[in-house]
Amino acid sequence: MRYESPATTKEACALLAKEKGSAFVLAGGTDLLVKMKAGMLEPDLVVDIKRIKGMREIRKSASGFVIGAATPNAALSENAALLKAWPGVVEAAQLIGSKQVQGRCTMAGNLCNASPAADSVPALVAAGAKVVVAGTKGKRKLAVEDVPAGVGRTVLKRGEIIEAIELPAKKAKSGDAYLRFIPRTEMDIAVVSCAVNLSIDGKGVITAARVALGAVAPTVLLVKEAAKALIGSKLDDAAKAKLAAAASAACRPIDDKRGTVEFRTDVAGVLARRAAEIAYARAGGK
Amino acid sequence: MPLDTSLVRKPFKVIGTRVRRPDGIDKVTGRAKYGADAFAPGQLVGLVLRSPHAHAKIRKIDTSKAEKLPGVKAIITSADLPDLTGGDRSMRDILENCMARSKALYDGHAVAAVAAVDMHTAKQALKLIKVDYQVLPHVTDVDEALKPNAPLLHDDIFTEGIEPKPTKPSNFIKIAEYGHGDVEAGFKEADVIIEKSYKTEQTHQGYIEPHACLANVSPDGTGELWVTTQGPFVYRNQCAALLGMDINKLRVTSSEIGGGFGGKTHVWGEPVALALSRKANRPVKLVMTRDEVFRATGPTSSSSIDIKIGVRKDGTITAAFAELRYQNGAFPFTWAEFGAMTCWACYDFKNVKSVSKDVVLNRPKCAAYRAPSAPIAAFAVESTMDLVAAAIGMDPVDLRIKNAAKEGTKSSYGPVYGPIGIGPTLEAAKNHPHMKAKLGKNQGRGMACGFWFNFGGQTCVDVNVTPDGSVTVAVGTVDVGGSRASLALAVAEELGVPYEQVRVIVADTSSLGHNDMTDGSRGTFSSSMAAVDATRKAIQTLRERAAKIWEIPVDEVEWMDGTARAVGEKHGNKAPLSVKDISAQAANTGGPIAGHSEIVADGAGVSFATHICDAEVDPETGRTSIKRYTVIQDAGKAMHPSYVEGQYQGGAAQGIGWALNEEYIYGKDGRLQNAGFLDYRIPVCSDLPMIDTQILEIPTPNHPSGVRGVGETSIVPPLGAIANAISNAAGVRLNHIPMSPPRVLKAIKAAKKK
Amino acid sequence: MSAVLVKTTINGDTVEYACQPDEPLLDVLRNRLGLTGAKEGCGTGDCGACSVIVDGRLVCSCLVLGAEMDGKTLETIEGMADGDKLHPLQQQFIDHAALQCGICTPGFLIAAKALLAKNPDPSEEEIRFGLAGNLCRCTGYDKIVRAVQAAAKEMRGA
Missing domain, CATH: 3.30.465.10 (Uridine Diphospho-n-acetylenolpyruvylglucosamine Reductase; domain 3)
Structure with a gap:
């Protein structure tokens, strides 16, 4: 070498x-x-x-x-x-x-x-x-x-x-967040992960969003359906449920030593919802 | 002077103080020398070629190309390690585990080894060795391995303990039974019977220091071995036997040991390194990679267990039955039997029975892991005890207090207990502030008990008084967690001198008589017993010398507070003589002053603990965090409380890792998929809370200071305690360890559907 | 493969060495320079036993090539004490019984030193996450965290 x-x-x-x-x-x-x-x-x-x-x-x-x-x-x-x-x-x-x-x-x-x-x-x-x-x-x-x-x-x-x-450059009234699931608190590879980036208007309505999932397919997924579930909402419970369902639906994971198909699919939706909540708060949404 | 191990009830002066350990500065400055830190002139790099197959016949090994590679100095296969074991099954298994003979029995099994001038050449040489394998069907699950049509590992294992002896070989090594009373009758007396089955996955000790040694064998048949080990004398004896050397010609020096927990009680690479060195006539350093440590050393068993407990509504347990099936890896041992012996040991049941089934399969040969087999059995028993308590509406601690063993109880494995700590640890748990603390959302509290025997064994200690009155102590039990400090405390206490005046070293195998391993929580127990014995002998000599100096009879000299004193009024004007005063005149009074002790440290007191755990379970991901943890354990007498606490905390942390995330994951191909610290997930610093400890001191009558072994029991309760906490936090009972997030989430989802 | 010549500074001293281009810094330290205080627990960056500080940044020396060190400044456990005076972290580790087998200790001390250089008054949580890259199998971390807290306090002069 x-x-x-x-x-x-x-x-x-x-x-x-x-x-x-x-x-x-x-x-x-x-x-x-x-x-x-x-x-x-x-x-x-x-x-x-x-x-x-x-x-x-x-x-x-x-x-x-x-x-x-x-x-x-x-x-x-x-x-x-x-x-x-x-x-x-x-x-x-x-x-x-x-x-x-x-x-x-x-x-x-x-x-x-x-x-x-x-x-x-x-x-x-x-x-x-x-x-x-x-x-x-x-x-x-x-x-x-x-x-x-x-x-x-x-x-x-x-x-x-x-x-x-x-x-x-960061847009006004926007926020991003990333969450991953690992069995420990540190030092692990993501079993499933989700990033959300969104913008809101003066009333707190989401005007733009991008949602990406990790470890649920051969490459990172940009999930348009998940973004759609957010846009136009104030991140109410219905939007969150739609988001979670869209995120889970987009998963094409495998069973391996780090997690199961079922687990990754379930938790993708959970992380999407939680990441969206953080991103929304960072954007100034209440 | 006969050995007197009886408890001396007197106030301690130095025992129980938190002194600085003698090896501290070396260890915080990077100077301490561990297994891989030694160098010898002209040393070669040793590497081992390992089977990628779980089970395969070795048809042929062609080393010719590798031998021709420049820089390769020796290559060995099983042909270079002829079978000299003379029909000793366990030694032959050790030999075969060190180097596969006709078959590779697990992924990682050594098949050849090379010594070369550098790592690069050694790696190239391994690639040039061609092994012709015939891959065979394999089995890695304990219940599968027991099935009649399972792939057979050895054609000479006929199940022991079955009458008549089977005529067909199988993977089923041995069946054993423990207990007393009549369990069938007992179950008939019960108001409620709880039956439950459990599974636990295989875990590894996970010491941070990989196995490492430096072997140096000369053509005259003498050899030296520098090695990280829990038992240099046992390594010496085994290596000498396997290589056909006289035991006295092999000198083994134990390095500082970077963790063992039972995993450094067996030889793997050492005979290989010695054989390479002998063939190359040069020193050979063999250091395992982390991948090799996981694939090819000795993890603990995976298991499958059935428990049945019958109880009356008042909490009286009328009968208890357990069947424990443990795998031993590819070679036979009796790990399930340890489970059968320990599983009911905390309790006083009239009718109790445990049956063990030991099994071989295509995984690495199991080794001891801290209270080996007991945590697995305790998980099943303590989980079921909580189910029993719930079924009769009784507090789980009260149920255990009601049924706890006490002094005079006939234990489930046979002996009658002396003074023991299970009741007191349970009472302490009941009254602990932790039990009353408020729990948050999604949190639950669990508790569990644990037992471990503690070993004694062969022990040999030298105490030497130097010319300036300071004292050196040579011991043969390796210091795995601060025992040099504890042993210096024991000698200082007995002699009546300050701790700083005593220096303890771990001697090599040519400097002391045989010592058993540092295992079974015996290090401080047995070596302090021998050290006290040796010190008493040195004191006897000191008195004799004082008598000589004073020219009075020795029985008019007594030893008090580190000085010789002339007894009686007629000697009233004689100033006491210190150790220093007496040793200064040693040359004129009979020569060096020393005391020696060679003992079998019998009568070790058993050890009990009760743990309390608060766990929080994320209901949406199944992830468990440990929020609070308390260890209550009987130490007999804590020689050095800080290191006793350290043992309690370390054992609990290992148990937490085992309970939540650690497991060997095998693929369908029989290969280990997570042979590294990335995916074999031992707890990291941010995973754990502070671990509170409460040391109880119920002295064992068979040790001068009442010391019990403290090293192992602390890993026994956590699996059950955490299972119980998770059950209380999430409303689901996990019967499969580890209770990893996918398993917990699955259980939560299943419970919701009901 | 031909060797790479490197001139670097280790614990304040200028050091020159030749190493193979694919040789990890950890192997250079241990096998060529006799600095065996950094330990190999995994060789894959998962245990932190080989921690050193390069140009002020905490790294695993098993994940750095020796060849990369030209012109760099290295700090290892061997340089932590000031002559015969132990660093407060070293002394507190001994006084708090924060080591049992001690194999992870050099890595923990280096990582803790890097942590306290960035954050002189860390919370327990910050210490735990700051040291999450260092595995200890003996202590359960309790006494290590307490030793770091005590050293931090001492170093702040509090």
Whole structure:
């Protein structure tokens, strides 16, 4: 194996594109090193992107936030503006692993690892986040939900890396929230998860909503029916029941060591309702 | 001087104080050396190749390609570990577990091992070893393994305890029976009979330090082994026997041990490392990965249990019956029998019976896990006791108090009890503020009792008085949780000197006589008994030397408060001689001053506990949180209360993990699916509340300070206590451990439908 | 594979080493530098026994490559005491009997140090969640939490 830590994105893409064997990007490494340890991966090349300028920065602009792909999740809550605008995203990102893992892991890595149970991904999808993909032939932007192609697979091509995640500016009277179910209080992989991002009008009526579910299908699901259940309501009991039913109906989970089909389906609805309540309160709804 | 173990009733000066442990600074600065922290010049890396199959015939192992890889120094298979066990079934099983012979019997079973110059080369070499397997049908469930047509693991197991002896081999190892009275008649006297069946899943001790050793064998047949173990002497004896070495030629040094809980009482990699070292003629370091620890060491049994209790309306239990089916993993032992012995031990029933059925199946060979087998049995019994209390409308604590065993009770497993603590722990629970505290929404309170025997066993201690009067103590029981401090307290108390004047070390196997394992809660009990005995012998010598110095008869010298005193008025002008005064003159009065003790520490007092637990259950997700937890346990005498509390808290925490989330999950292919700390979910810091403790001290009459073992009993009650709390919180009775959220939610949904 | 040369600062000292490009920092510390205070409990970031601080951030050294450390600043358990004076956390762990077997202790001390650097006056809940990445199988965490509370108080001069 070779270890490279290029100074520019261009160099990084060139290294990855040129490698004939297996090549991997190293940002936080909290998935990559585990897979290497288990013998699941034996890379020929690892490209560390942390020394590339801007990769570990969070920049705020009028259009929102640009988060460098190698920014450790621990840095997200240290940015007061980001935490205020997107508390659901920050909370989701900070549920990954331990404080130790937080010191290394990144949202871009979480996305590229392409696990259906990735914590930050439903929150990013609900928030309408985009990624900036750099390649040898230039850059392109993708919606976060369009990145995963299946379990452990993304749509990124050889020589492409995610350079940054873009979050839109926070709309007035909006709020987001993320909840996951785990058997313990920390250190587990989500058995099922849900993110809700919604906006309300002056009367507390929900005008826009995005609902995303994790760990209930091969990729994170953006559930339009669940959003529809919220829009036009003041999050009354009927809306909550409709939301929960829509969330459960969207689930296509599996039985595995972490949970059952029945459990995931039931709890998806519960989490959707509870996340919506938090998001609604954050938007200023009463 | 004969061994006198009788309780000395006197006020203690240093026993019971919370002194600083002698190994504390090394452990907080990173200097303490554990199993993987040793290095030897020229050492190689050892790695083990493991079977990916739950059950497979090994047709052929081809190591030729691996042998040719540069940097590979030795490769071994079962051919390098010939069977020298001479028909000793249990030793042959140990050998076969260390390295599979004709068959691989579980996912993770060792089939070959390699020693190479570095980790990279060793890993490459493992990939080059080709094993030709014929995959066989497997079985991983205890009830399935008992069925007549189940895949057969061994063709030489014929169920013990059945007359006439079966002619057909099976997975059913042994049936055993305990109890007294006539249960059938007893059930006829009952107003209410409760019958219930339970299942528990397999759990692992989950010590944070993986197994690790550094083996160094020379061509002259001598060897050294540095290893993390609960029993260096037992490891020495077993390794020497398996490798055909003279026992005296193998010197085993126990490292600091990073947790064991029973799991480091069996050899796995050690004979392999020694065989690799012998073949390579270089030191070999073998360290397990976490994955190997889960797949290939010794977890505790999974089980299936039936309980039947008959009771009269006044709370008198007229009869109790249990059948306990436990799996032992791939090799035979008697883990169910421990369950049968312990299950009714808290109670005084006229008619009581327990039947154990021990079973082999395709999982790793089970090892002891803290009060082995007892938590499983107690879960079933204590859950049913609550059902009985509810059926007759009696308070669960009162039901247990009414039926509790006491001094003079004939226990369900045979012996008649001396002074015991079950009644007092129950009374303490009844009066504990925790019992009266208000519960919140979705919360429930449960309680349960637990019992464990406590072992004694062979023990050997040296006490040496140094020239400046300070004292060194060499013990052979490994310190797993602060026993060096406790043993220094015992010696300081007996000698009458400050704690700081005594230093305890754990000796290697060439420096002391044989010591049994640190297991069965015996470490502090037996070694303090031997340490007191050795100290008394040293005191005898100190008196003799003082007599010599004073030129008076020794029977006119008495020992008091750490000094020799001349007795009687005629010696009234003699100033007392301290240990320091006497040892300073040792060279002129007969040489070094020491005391030795070699004993079988008999008569260990049994141990009881009662736990109280508040649980909150989320009715929509089935998730349980433990809100408050109290442990009440009899310690006999708490030598070092902080470490006694630590044992209570640690056992409770392990029990909570077992009750709620820990379990081995096997796939249909017979492979373990959660061999890591990510999905084998032991409690993390944020999962638990503070764990309150109440130490009761009902001295055992068979120990100079009244000490009982305290290490294990605390894991026995939690499973039942939490099941009872969940039942009271959510209105559902879980009969399957762990009570994980999917199981609890399913039960809640089923209850709603009714 | 050819080795990577790294120049880094460990506990205030400049250290140079060569390591394999795929070699975890934990292995470098333990096998090349003799710093065995960091322990491998899992090798997958689930137990925290290998905790170290890199450029002020708490990490598991099993999930970091040794090759990444060039120009970085590392703090390990071996550098926690100030000469012969123990760090308040170290002393409080001993005084509160917050260790039994002690294998997890270095990781807990490093994690607690990182926690108190960020939050000098944590609540019990903040301590418990702050230390959730460190597994202890002996103590039930009770005495560890109390030791951290006592050290925090001492360090605040309260």
